[in-house]
Amino acid sequence: MALWRAYQRALAAHPWKVQVLTAGSLMGLGDIISQQLVEKRGLREHQTGRTLTMASLGCGFVLPCRADSQGPVVGGWYKVLDRLLPGGTKVDALKKMLLDQGCFAPCFLGCFLPLVGTLNGLSAQDNWAKLQRDYLDALITNYYLWPAVQLANFYLVPLHYRLAVVQSVAVIWNSYLSWKAHQL
Template identity: 80%
Template sequence: MALWRAYQQALASHPWKVQVLTAGSLMGVGDVISQQLVERRGLQDHQLYRTATMALLGCGFVGPVVGGWYRVLDGLVPGNTKVTALKKMLVDQGGFAPCFLGCFLPLAGALSGLSVQDNWAKLQRDYTDALITNYYIWPAVQLANFYFIPLHYRLAVVQCVAVIWNSYLSWKAHQP
């Protein structure tokens, strides 16, 4: 409970920094889960650079982009009703999610050292599968998020749910 209060105080004092650091931390955790539980690499073969890259993507891309998107979306679709939450989810999943994945996957590929040609081929191969998998998870999560969760907690809620999603994205982004 004390940890939650400290998080709330930090969020109130430094909302942007805390949201970005939360996203980065949870992206790193997602990669650790991917490497250890999904890929079963073991500690000896754990790629620390990859975990650091995913955490960096969280702090430098996911946190700022998603956090900023939630502010924009609240301006585009103001309100807090069930219908408003549904509209926000439809705009988020119909417009933002495809663009976000289209940026995230090549960015992760570039940071992993893929050539432009390999990155393009990987994007063409993985994008549709990642987007379809997105639609299995995120519409319900976002509907609840937009209806029940105040704006300043949305990124944290999404990133907590996203630990599993981040594991998937890390695995997808790092498949040969």
């Protein structure tokens, strides 16, 4: 509980910094889990550069356009959803989830996968082929996890805690994304 209260205080005092550092840390943790538990690389074969790249993507890829927008793209997206669809009923939560999963998720994956390919040195042609091969599978996998999480998140969780819920679940998702993005 003390850790949660400290997180809440830091989030209230420095929302942008805390969210960016949290996103980067959890993206890096997801890659560590991917390399160690999924790919079973072991410590000697762990690709530290890959972990740092994924952590950097967590910090940099999700940065907002303005420092006063209070958080990464995901946090900003939740604010947009609340402006577009104000209210907290079950129907409102369902509409937010459908918009989130119908618009945000496909765009996020369509940007994330080629960005990782580019950072891994893939040529434009190889990157396009990898995107064509992996995108649909990643999007379908997204739909196994995120709609239920987001429906509960939009219905049960106050706006200022939604990002924390997503980031907690994202450890699992980031492990999958790292594995998927680094398959050749």
